[in-house]
Amino acid sequence: MAARLSSRREKFRGLSPAEFFYKNREIAGFSNPVRALYQTIRELVENALDATETHGILPEIKVNIKPLENDHVFVRVEDNGIGIPPTEIPIVFGRVFYGSKYQLRQTRGVFGLGVKMAVLYAQITTGKPLKVVSTQNKSKYEYEFEIQIDIAHNMPIIKNMAIREKTFPHGTIVELITEGNWTLARRKIESYLERTAMIAPYATIVLEELDSKKEYRRVSKVLPPPPETGKYHPKGADLELVKNMIRRSKKSLTLMKFLMENFDGVGKKTAENFLTWAGFDPETKLSKLTLQDIEILVRKMKEYEKWRRPKPITLSPVGESLLKQGVKRILNPSYVTAVTRPPSSFGGNPFIVEVALAYGGNVPQSDTPTLYRFANRIPLLYDEGADVSRKVISSIDWSIYKVKFPAPLAIVTHICSTKIPFKGVGKEAIAEVPEVEKELEIAIREAARRLRRHLSKLEKLYEVKRRKTIIGKYIPEVSRALAYVSNLDEKVLAKKLQTMLEKDIKTRGVINVPAA
Amino acid sequence: MSPRRRRKSQSAAPSEEEVLRILEKWGQSLTEQILKNRYPTLEIPVRTLSNTIWDKKRKILVLGPKKARRSFFDVGEAKRFMQTVLMLSIIVRARREGDYPTIRDLYYTGKHTIYYVDEMGRRRSEETWNDQRESNAVIQDIEVATGLLREHMGIMHDAKGKIVGNVIIRSKGYDIDLSRLGSGAYAVPPNVDKLEIRRVDADYVLVVEKDAIFERLNEEEFWRKHNCVLITGKGQPDRSTRRITRRLWEEFGLPVYVLTDADSYGFYIYSVYRSGSISLSYESERLATPEARFLGVTVTDITEYKIPRNYIIKATDRDIKRAQELLRYPWFKESKAWIEQLKLFIKKKEKVEIEALSGHGFKFLTQTYIPEKIKQRKWIV
Ligand SMILES: Nc1ncnc2c1ncn2[C@@H]1O[C@H](COP(=O)(O)OP(=O)(O)OP(=O)(O)O)[C@@H](O)[C@H]1O
Ligand SMILES: [Mg+2]
Numbered sequence: 001m002a003a004r005l006s007s008r009r010e011k012f013r014g015l016s017p018a019e020f021f022y023k024n025r026e027i028a029g030f031s032n033p034v035r036a037l038y039q040t041i042r043e044l045v046e047n048a049l050d051a052t053e054t055h056g057i058l059p060e061i062k063v064n065i066k067p068l069e070n071d072h073v074f075v076r077v078e079d080n081g082i083g084i085p086p087t088e089i090p091i092v093f094g095r096v097f098y099g100s101k102y103q104l105r106q107t108r109g110v111f112g113l114g115v116k117m118a119v120l121y122a123q124i125t126t127g128k129p130l131k132v133v134s135t136q137n138k139s140k141y142e143y144e145f146e147i148q149i150d151i152a153h154n155m156p157i158i159k160n161m162a163i164r165e166k167t168f169p170h171g172t173i174v175e176l177i178t179e180g181n182w183t184l185a186r187r188k189i190e191s192y193l194e195r196t197a198m199i200a201p202y203a204t205i206v207l208e209e210l211d212s213k214k215e216y217r218r219v220s221k222v223l224p225p226p227p228e229t230g231k232y233h234p235k236g237a238d239l240e241l242v243k244n245m246i247r248r249s250k251k252s253l254t255l256m257k258f259l260m261e262n263f264d265g266v267g268k269k270t271a272e273n274f275l276t277w278a279g280f281d282p283e284t285k286l287s288k289l290t291l292q293d294i295e296i297l298v299r300k301m302k303e304y305e306k307w308r309r310p311k312p313i314t315l316s317p318v319g320e321s322l323l324k325q326g327v328k329r330i331l332n333p334s335y336v337t338a339v340t341r342p343p344s345s346f347g348g349n350p351f352i353v354e355v356a357l358a359y360g361g362n363v364p365q366s367d368t369p370t371l372y373r374f375a376n377r378i379p380l381l382y383d384e385g386a387d388v389s390r391k392v393i394s395s396i397d398w399s400i401y402k403v404k405f406p407a408p409l410a411i412v413t414h415i416c417s418t419k420i421p422f423k424g425v426g427k428e429a430i431a432e433v434p435e436v437e438k439e440l441e442i443a444i445r446e447a448a449r450r451l452r453r454h455l456s457k458l459e460k461l462y463e464v465k466r467r468k469t470i471i472g473k474y475i476p477e478v479s480r481a482l483a484y485v486s487n488l489d490e491k492v493l494a495k496k497l498q499t500m501l502e503k504d505i506k507t508r509g510v511i512n513v514p515a516a
Numbered sequence: 517m518s519p520r521r522r523r524k525s526q527s528a529a530p531s532e533e534e535v536l537r538i539l540e541k542w543g544q545s546l547t548e549q550i551l552k553n554r555y556p557t558l559e560i561p562v563r564t565l566s567n568t569i570w571d572k573k574r575k576i577l578v579l580g581p582k583k584a585r586r587s588f589f590d591v592g593e594a595k596r597f598m599q600t601v602l603m604l605s606i607i608v609r610a611r612r613e614g615d616y617p618t619i620r621d622l623y624y625t626g627k628h629t630i631y632y633v634d635e636m637g638r639r640r641s642e643e644t645w646n647d648q649r650e651s652n653a654v655i656q657d658i659e660v661a662t663g664l665l666r667e668h669m670g671i672m673h674d675a676k677g678k679i680v681g682n683v684i685i686r687s688k689g690y691d692i693d694l695s696r697l698g699s700g701a702y703a704v705p706p707n708v709d710k711l712e713i714r715r716v717d718a719d720y721v722l723v724v725e726k727d728a729i730f731e732r733l734n735e736e737e738f739w740r741k742h743n744c745v746l747i748t749g750k751g752q753p754d755r756s757t758r759r760i761t762r763r764l765w766e767e768f769g770l771p772v773y774v775l776t777d778a779d780s781y782g783f784y785i786y787s788v789y790r791s792g793s794i795s796l797s798y799e800s801e802r803l804a805t806p807e808a809r810f811l812g813v814t815v816t817d818i819t820e821y822k823i824p825r826n827y828i829i830k831a832t833d834r835d836i837k838r839a840q841e842l843l844r845y846p847w848f849k850e851s852k853a854w855i856e857q858l859k860l861f862i863k864k865k866e867k868v869e870i871e872a873l874s875g876h877g878f879k880f881l882t883q884t885y886i887p888e889k890i891k892q893r894k895w896i897v
Contacts, residue, residue: 465635470591473632474598477644478588481598481605482550485543496550497588504589 016154017096021117022124028117029427036121037073037180038188041065043114044077044174045196046378049203050107051081051172054226054316058218059203063193066210067182072126075178080171083136086143086163093119093130093147093174094156105227105314106416108378116149118176123148125179129159134172142166188381190214194330195372195379199318199414201326219329220322230314231264234274234301235348236419242298246286255289255297256282265308274304302348310350312343315416317352318377323412327356331410334360337450338412339443346435351417353436355443357451363408369393374414375422375430382428389413391432392440401448402455411447413440464508471501520716520768529709535668536611542662543604555589558600561660561798568797570846575806577792577847579660596654599645602626603654607669618672618706623651660798667707667755677704677757678727680734681745682717683764694745701734701746708759716768720890721745723761723808725776725785729870729881738882745770752785755796758803761789765805772805773895775886778813779831779867780838783848783858786810790897791847809895811886815860818868821885827872831865853896 021028029039045061052059057080064076084092091098092115099112119130135142146160190207197205197216202223205216232241245262253261259271266274275282278300280293289297318326320338327336338356345351364370373380373389384390393411403409415430423431430436475497483490530538549556560583561567567580588597606625610617617625623645631641645651659665666673678701683694687705691714694702705711722744724730730748733739739746745764749757764770774789776782790808792800818828831839839861848854861867873881889895 462635467591469632469635471589471594473630473642474588474594477598477630478556478601481601482543482547482556484605485540485601485608486547488547493547493550496553500550500553500555500589 016152018116018120018149018151018154021096021113022120022151025117025121028113030117030121033071033125033179033181034184034188036125037075037178037182037185038192040075040118040121040176040178040180041077041189042192042378043118044075045193045205046108047115047174048077048079048081048172049196049200049377050101050109051079051083053200053203053223054107055082056223056226057081058221058223059200059205061203062206062208064208065182065189068177071179071181072177073180073182074175076173076175078171078173080168083139083170083172084132084134085136086134086141089132089134089143089145090147090156090158093132093145094149094158096149096154103229104232104418105229106316106376106418107227108376115174118178119147119149120151122176122178126177128177131175132172135166135168135170137170140166142168192379192381195374195381196377198326198330198372198412199323199374199377199379201322201329216329220325222322224316224318224322227316228313230311230418231262233264233310233345233348233350234259234266234304234307236310237263237298237301237348239295239298242294242301246289246294249286251285251287253286254282255280255284255286258286264310270306270308273306274300277304307348310343310345310348312350312352314418315343315350315352317354317416318414320354323354323356323414327358327410327412331358332362333358333408333410335451335454337447337454339446341439341443344435344439346421346433349417349419351415351436351439353439353443354412354414354416355440355447356412356414357444357447358410358412359403359451359454360408363410365406365408367405369398369407370410372410372412373430374412375420376416377414380428380430383423384429386423386429388430388432388437389440392437392444395441396444396448398448401452402459403448403451409451411444413444415440460508464505467508468501468505472498475501520718520770522713523767523769529668530664532611532670535664535670536608538662538664539604539608539611539658539669542658543601543608546601555587556597557585557587558597558657558661559583559585560600560657563656563660563798565794568794570791572846572850574801575791575847576800576804577794577797578800579798596657599626599650599654600657602644603651604658607655607658607671610670616670616672618674619652619655619666620648622655622671623648626651656796656798665755665799665802667709667759670707672706673754673756675704675706675756676750676754677747677760678702678730678750679704679745679747679760681739682743683713683745684715686712686714695740699735701730704756704760706756708756708763711760713763713767716745716764716770717743718745718770719743721747721761721764721770721772722811722886723747723749723772723774723789724870725749725751725774725782726870729775733882736882738886742887749785749789753788755799755803758789758805761808762803762805765807772808773811773890774808775811775870776813777867777869778815778817778861780835780842780861782813783810783842783854784838787842787845787847807897809897811889811895813868813870813873814896815857815864815866818864818866821873821876823868823872824875827875828866828868831861831867835867836862836865851897857896 030036048061049059060080062078066074068074096116097112101107101109122128129146129148131146133142133144141163144162145158148157148159150157193205193207201220202218204218207214249258255275256271259266272282317340320340323338324336336358341353343350343352371390373387421431421433423429475494479490479494483493546556561579562582562584567582569578569580571578586593586597588594603626606622626644628644629641634640655666680694680701685692727748727750733746747761761772765772774786776785789805792804839858842848843858873885
C-alpha cells in the first residue's frame with residue numbers, strides 16, 4: 001500500500017476566482033438559461049443604478065433585449081451614470097472581485113462579482129465577448145472595449161478597443177450576447193423592472209423588446225439623500241477585517257487610538273472603558289499585539305454591551321414620500337401610506353425598515369396581502385414563503401384593521417442595511433432576525449392602523465351618502481302627501497325637507513374624506 | 517214574544533266630520549314639525565305580542581303603552597314613514613270626496629314607482645310598496661296612532677260573515693228583516709256601525725265556526741225553532757262579524773255561544789270572538805265579546821257524547837304545538853276549565869269536527885246537543 005501511495009504524484013495549484021465561479025455559477029444565480037438571463041439583466045441594471053443614484057444623478061436607464069437564433073439573446077443596458085475611467089474598464093469587467101463598492105455604505109452591488117458572472121456565462125455559452133462604451137463627464141472621449149476573461153488567471157482579455165469623440169455627456173453602455181430563454185424569463189424580468197420602478201420613482205426605465213416597448217417615466221425629480229461612507233461598528237467587525245485594519249495602520253499607534261480612528265462611535269472615553277473592561281492596556285502599541293491578542297480583542301468587541309448604537313449615515317432609505325410615489329406609479333391604488341422607521345441595528349449592523357401599504361384602485365384582489373419585498377432597493381422575487389416579511393404579515397389578524405379578504409391590499413417592505421441578513425446563499429429571502437422582525441411588525445401595524453382610519457372614514461362617507469339617497473328619494477312623496485293633507489304648497493315642504501337633509505349630512509362631518 | 521230592549525253602546529262610531537278632522541290634525545302635526553325645521557316624527561303604539569296586554573277586568577286583549585317613534589330622518593324608518601303619510605293622504609282624499617275604498621283599492625291607489633339616483637350614481641327605482649301586506653300594515657299603524665278604526669275611515673274589506681234570525685236592521689233607509697230571507701242569509705257589510713239594529717227578538721246568539729254547519733242549521737230553521745240569532749264568520753272571523761256579534765251582546769244583552777270543531781284552531785277562534793286577536797288587539801274594545809261562551813265541541817265531549825271512533829282524528833304535531841301555545845295565553849291560563857280541556861287535548865292527541873256529532877244521526881246536533889248543552893249550562897268560559 002505504502003509503495004502505491006508514494007508512486008502517485010499529487011499536483012498542487014491555486015484555483016482562480018474566475019475559475020471557481022465558472023465552475024460554481026449556480027451560487028451566483030446563473031443556474032439555468034432562464035435564471036441566467038434574468039440574473040444578467042439584474043446585474044447590469046443594478047450597476048447602472050449604482051452609477052447614477054448614488055452619485056446624485058437622476059437615473060435614465062434603457063434596457064434592450066432581442067432574442068436571436070439558437071437560444072442566444074442580445075442584451076444591452078445603457079445608463080447616464082458617472083462612467084468608468086478608461087484604465088479601469090477592462091479590469092472592472094474582466095477580473096472577478098474587482099470593484100469600487102468595497103466601502104461601508106449601502107449600494108446595490110457589494111462584491112465586485114456581478115457583471116463578471118454575466119460575462120463568464122456569455123463566454124461559455126455563446127463565446128461572444130462583452131462590449132462596453134463609457135464616458136465620464138470630464139472627458140472629451142468615449143472608450144469602447146470588447147472584453148473576455150482569462151479564466152485561469154482571472155484577468156481581462158481585450159479583444160478590441162476604440163477611442164472617439166463622445167456622443168453622450170456621461171454614462172455607460174454594456175452589450176452582450178448570452179444564452180437564455182427569453183420566453184420563459186420574460187415575465188420575471190418585466191416584473192423585476194416594474195418593481196425597480198416602484199422602489200425608484202425618480203428613475204426613468206425603458207424596456208425595449210423585440211416587439212414592444214415599455215417605459216416607466218420618472219414621477220419624481222427628488223433623489224433620496226445618498227449614503228455616506230462610514231466606519232464599521234465594533235460589534236460588526238470580524239477577525240479578518242481587524243487584522244486587515246491593523247496591517248494598514250502605523251505600528252506605533254496605541255490600541256486606544258486605533259479603535260478611535262477605525263470604528264464607528266468610538267471616542268476616547270468609550271475606547272478606554274472598553275479596553276480596561278477587556279483586560280487591555282489602552283496605551284499598548286499595535287506592534288506589541290500577538291495574533292492571540294487580536295483574537296481576544298475581536299471576541300471582546302463582540303461581547304461588549306456598552307458601545308454606542310451604530311450610526312445610520314451609511315444607509316439610504318427611500319423615504320415615506322418617495323415610497324408612496326413609487327407605489328402609486330405602479331399600483332395606482334385608491335389609498336397609500338408609507339412608514340420609514342428610525343434606524344435600528346442587529347449585531348453592530350445598522351438597518352432601517354420601510355413599509356408601504358396600498359389599498360384599492362388597481363391593487364389586485366387576493367386572499368392574503370400581495371407582498372413586494374426589497375432589500376437595499378433590490379426587488380426580491382424568489383422564496384417569498386421563507387421571508388420574514390411574509391411571516392410577519394401572516395401573523396397579523398387583518399380583521400382588526402377592517403380588512404376582509406379577498407381584499408385589494410398590497411404591502412411593500414424595504415430593508416436597508418450595510419449587511420442584509422439573507423437566508424442561505426440564494427439571497428432572495430431575509431432571515432428572521434428578531435430586531436428586523438420587530439421593526440417590520442411595528443411598521444406594518446402602524447401602516448395598517450392608518451389604513452383602518454381611512455377605511456372607517458370611507459365607511460362613514462358611504463353611510464352618509466347612503467343616508468342622503470334613502471331619505472332624499474322619499475322627499476317628493478312625503479311632501480306631496482303632507483301638502484295635500486295640510487292644504488299647503490308641496491314645493492314649500494320639499495324645499496324645507498331638502499334643506500334639513502343637506503344640513504344633517506353636513507353635521508356628520510365628512511367634508512375632509514380623502515378623495516378616492 | 518217581545519223584542520229585546522236596547523242598551524246604550526259604549527263603542528259608538530265617530531261621525532264622518534270628526535274622522536276627517538282627526539286625520540287632518542294628525543297630518544298637520546307632521547307638517548308643522550317640518551315648518552319648524554324639526555325632523556318629522558310619528559308616534560305609533562307598538563303592535564306586537566310583547567305590547568299586547570290581557571285586561572283581566574274587562575276580559576279583553578288591549579294594546580299596551582309602548583310606542584315607537586318613527587322619524588323620517590331615521591334611515592331604517594324613512595320608507596315606512598313615507599308609506600304612512602302616503603296612505604294617510606289617500607284616506608284623507610277618500611274622506612274628502614266621499615269614497616269608500618277597500619284595502620285592496622288603497623293598495624293599488626298608492627302603489628307606484630319612485631325613481632332616484634343612488635349613492636354610486638346609478639339610476640334606480642323602487643315601488644312605494646311591494647305587496648298588500650305592506651299597505652295593510654300602515655293602515656293598522658294609522659288606526660292605532662289616531663284611535664280611529666278603518667271602518668270609521670270608510671275603508672271596506674271583503675266581509676264574509678253571515679247572519680239570520682229574528683232581527684230587523686235598517687241600512688241605507690231600508691228595513692231588512694233577517695227572518696225573511698228564505699234559504700239565504702244576510703251578508704254582514706264591512707261597516708257594521710252604519711247599520712241600525714232596530715229590533716231583536718231572540719234569546720241568544722249562536723256563532724258557528726263553519727259555513728257548512730250554518731247552512732244546515734239555517735235550512736232546518738234552527739234559529740226560528742230555538743229563538744236565536746245565527747251567525748258564522750266562516751273560520752277565522754273578520755272584523756265586521758265580530759262587531760255585529762258584539763253589538764248584539766252589548767246593545768241587546770244577548771248571551772253569545774260559540775260552536776267550533778274540537779281542535780286548537782277552533783279553540784282559538786272562540787277566543788278571538790271573546791277576547792280579541794293579538795294582531796288586532798287595539799280594536800278589542802269594539803270587537804270583542806268578553807262574555808262569549810264556548811258551547812263545544814269540547815275535548816271531554818268526545819267521551820261524554822260517545823263519539824264513534826271512526827270520527828276521531830289524530831291530532832297533528834302542529835295541533836299540539838298550537839294547544840301548548842294557547843295554554844300560555846293569559847285568557848286561557850286563567851280559566852280552570854280551559855286548562856283542563858287543553859291539557860286533555862295534548863294528552864289524548866285526538867280531535868273531532870262538529871260533523872262528528874252526526875255519528876248519532878243528522879238531527880243529533882240540532883235536537884239534542886245544542887239545546888241540551890245550553891239548557892244544562894254545559895258551556896265553558
Ligand atoms: N454601468 C456602470 N457604470 C459605472 N461603473 C460601473 C458600471 N458597471 C460596473 N461598474 C463598475 O464595475 C465594478 C464591478 O461591477 P460588478 O457588478 O462586477 O461588482 P459590484 O457592482 O461592485 O458588486 P456586485 O458583485 O455585488 O455586483 C463596480 O463596482 C463599478 O465600479
Ligand atoms: Mg454589480
